[in-house]
Amino acid sequence: MQKKVAVENNLTSIAKALENKGYTVVSPKSGLDVIAAVVMGMDNNLMNIQNTVTKAPVIDAAGLTPEEVVSRIESLK
Structure with missing residues (x-):
């Protein structure tokens, strides 16, 4: 199973x-x-990002490093 994450284009x-x-x-x-x-x-x-993603947690990346974001996603498992 692929692990898909929705990420804003910017x-x-x-x-x-x-x-x-x-x-x-x-x-x-x-x-x-x-x-x-x-x-x-x-x-x-x-x-409507939350509606598009359906039940998936939304992580606000403001003020976080890429590594911190990855760590938060990996903690969801």
Whole structure:
């Protein structure tokens, strides 16, 4: 089973860190089942990201390093 994470397009360093750990990075708008969504700032709820991701945790990457984001995602297992 592939580990898919939805990551906003502007978070390239986080996307690369996740890919290096074996995750598949997809757009939050893809509608695919993901284990988590990574956004920059919780104001992104206005874009209905939580509705798109369906039950997956949303991680606010504001102020976090890519490694911290990966660690949070890995702690969801």
